[in-house]
Amino acid sequence: MEKVKLFATWSSPFVKRIIWALKLKNIEHEIIYEDLANKSPELLKYNPIHKKVPVLVxxxxxxxxxxxxxxxxxxxxxxxxxxxxxxxxDKANQRFWAKFSDDQVLPSFYGYIMKQGNEKEEAKETTLAHLKRVEQLVSEKKFLSGESVGFLDLAFGWLAENSRPLEVITGLKLFDEDTFPNLCAWRDKFLEVPAIKESWPDQETLIAKYQEINLSKGK
Amino acid sequence: MEKVKLFATWSSPFVKRIIWALKLKNIEHEIIYEDLANKSPELLKYNPIHKKVPVLVxxxxxxxxxxxxxxxxxxxxxxxxxxxxxxxxDKANQRFWAKFSDDQVLPSFYGYIMKQGNEKEEAKETTLAHLKRVEQLVSEKKFLSGESVGFLDLAFGWLAENSRPLEVITGLKLFDEDTFPNLCAWRDKFLEVPAIKESWPDQETLIAKYQEINLSKGK
Structure with a gap:
C-alpha cells in the first residue's frame, strides 16, 4: 500500500510542479500545508538541510x-x-532548461518585480533576454517537453501561473502576445490540460497574496 | 564512430568530474583547453547561454x-x-547531495577562502556546518556513492582535489583528521582510484594557480 504525502504551501512555484506531476500520473496523495512562519516538527525532521517545501514523503x-x-x-x-x-x-536538454528556469529565469523575474531603481532596470533586461530564450525554445514544438506536457512544462509552470497576477499587481507587462507569441500560446495550452486546470489557483487569491507581500515589505 | 570532445580548463572543479567520468567509463575523448579570458568561437557557439566550460560535444x-x-x-x-x-x-539521494555540493558547499568553501573580516567568519561557520553534513554522509559507506566511486563522488571530487592546495596557500585548516576523519579517509580512498589518480593535478601547480588568483585580486 503506497503512502504519499506532500509538504506544501499553496503558492510555492516549486510545490506546484509536484502537485501537477502527481495529478498527471494519478498518484493518490495527501497534501500537508505548512505555515512557513511556524514550520511543523515534521517538515524540520523531513528536510533538516533546507527546512523548505516541497518535501515528498x-x-x-x-x-x-x-x-x-x-x-x-x-x-x-x-x-x-x-x-x-x-x-x-532529450533528457539532458530538459534538465538543462529546467535548471535554467530555477537558477536564471525565476530569480531575474522576481527581481524585476521586487527591486527598485537601477537594479529593477537591470533585472528587466535580464528577464527579457531569458524570456526570449524560452520563446525560441517553445517555438519548436507544442509544449516545452514536446507533443504533450512533461517535465520541462512542469518546471516552467510557475511562469504560466504567475505572469498575469504579477502583471496586475505591479502594472508591469511581463510578457505580451506581440513580443512573446509562442510563450503566450504555450501558457494558454498549458492551462487547458485538465490536471493543470483543476489545480490552477484562483487568480484573485494570487493577486491578494502578492499584495500582502508588497505590504509587508513596507511599500 | 563516436566522437567526443570536451571543452575544458585544467583547473575547473566542474570540468574535472566529467574527465573522471570519461576515464572511468573508458570513453575515448579529445580535450580542448579554453582560455577563459579569450573564449573560442566554438565555446560560444556550443554554450551560448552560459559561455562556460565544461561543454561535452x-x-x-x-x-x-x-x-x-x-x-x-x-x-x-x-x-x-x-x-x-x-x-x-538512491538516485534521488545522490542528486540531492550533488546539488548541495554545487549550491551550498562550494560557494561557502570558496567564500571562506576569498572573503575578509566578518564575511569570512560567517563563511567559515557555514562551511564547517556543511562539511559536518558530508562527514555524516560518508560515514555510512566506503564512498559517497556506495561501495565504489560513482556520481556523488565525482560531484564532490573538487573538495578532495582542492583542499590541500587551498590549505597551503591560505594557511587555513579546511578540514582535518580529528574533526572530519571520515571525510579525510574518503579523500585518500578517492585519490587511490586509478582513473582519479592519473588525472590528479600536480598539487604545486594548483597552489601556483591559487597564488595567481590571490595576486590578481590585489592581495
Whole structure:
C-alpha cells in the first residue's frame, strides 16, 4: 500500500510542479500545508538541510528538492504517463532548461518585480533576454517537453501561473502576445490540460497574496 | 564512430568530474583547453547561454551543465561502469547531495577562502556546518556513492582535489583528521582510484594557480 504525502504551501512555484506531476500520473496523495512562519516538527525532521517545501514523503521516506522529486516520481511510477523522454539527449536538454528556469529565469523575474531603481532596470533586461530564450525554445514544438506536457512544462509552470497576477499587481507587462507569441500560446495550452486546470489557483487569491507581500515589505 | 570532445580548463572543479567520468567509463575523448579570458568561437557557439566550460560535444551535439553532462554520459554509455544506481530513491539521494555540493558547499568553501573580516567568519561557520553534513554522509559507506566511486563522488571530487592546495596557500585548516576523519579517509580512498589518480593535478601547480588568483585580486 503506497503512502504519499506532500509538504506544501499553496503558492510555492516549486510545490506546484509536484502537485501537477502527481495529478498527471494519478498518484493518490495527501497534501500537508505548512505555515512557513511556524514550520511543523515534521517538515524540520523531513528536510533538516533546507527546512523548505516541497518535501515528498513516500512510505515514510522523504525526498527533497523539487526537480529531484519530479525525477523520483517519474522513475518510481514509470508506467503512468512518463514525464521525461527515454532518449538521453532529450533528457539532458530538459534538465538543462529546467535548471535554467530555477537558477536564471525565476530569480531575474522576481527581481524585476521586487527591486527598485537601477537594479529593477537591470533585472528587466535580464528577464527579457531569458524570456526570449524560452520563446525560441517553445517555438519548436507544442509544449516545452514536446507533443504533450512533461517535465520541462512542469518546471516552467510557475511562469504560466504567475505572469498575469504579477502583471496586475505591479502594472508591469511581463510578457505580451506581440513580443512573446509562442510563450503566450504555450501558457494558454498549458492551462487547458485538465490536471493543470483543476489545480490552477484562483487568480484573485494570487493577486491578494502578492499584495500582502508588497505590504509587508513596507511599500 | 563516436566522437567526443570536451571543452575544458585544467583547473575547473566542474570540468574535472566529467574527465573522471570519461576515464572511468573508458570513453575515448579529445580535450580542448579554453582560455577563459579569450573564449573560442566554438565555446560560444556550443554554450551560448552560459559561455562556460565544461561543454561535452558528442557527435557535434553540445551538452552543458556538469551534472547534466554526468547523467548524459551515464545514460548514453550505460553498460560501461554505471555511475548512478538503478534504484529511484538512491538516485534521488545522490542528486540531492550533488546539488548541495554545487549550491551550498562550494560557494561557502570558496567564500571562506576569498572573503575578509566578518564575511569570512560567517563563511567559515557555514562551511564547517556543511562539511559536518558530508562527514555524516560518508560515514555510512566506503564512498559517497556506495561501495565504489560513482556520481556523488565525482560531484564532490573538487573538495578532495582542492583542499590541500587551498590549505597551503591560505594557511587555513579546511578540514582535518580529528574533526572530519571520515571525510579525510574518503579523500585518500578517492585519490587511490586509478582513473582519479592519473588525472590528479600536480598539487604545486594548483597552489601556483591559487597564488595567481590571490595576486590578481590585489592581495
Amino acid at each position: 513516500h512510505n515514510e521516506i522523504p525526498i527533497c528538492e523539487s526537480l529531484v522529486i519530479l525525477e523520483y516520481i517519474d522513475e518510481t511510477w514509470k508506467d503512468a504517463r512518463p514525464l521525461l523522454p527515454k532518449d538521453p539527449l | 558528442h557527435n557535434e551535439i553540445p551538452i552543458c551543465e556538469s551534472l547534466v553532462i554526468l547523467e548524459y554520459i551515464d545514460e548514453t554509455w550505460k553498460d560501461a561502469r554505471p555511475l548512478l544506481p538503478k534504484d529511484p530513491l
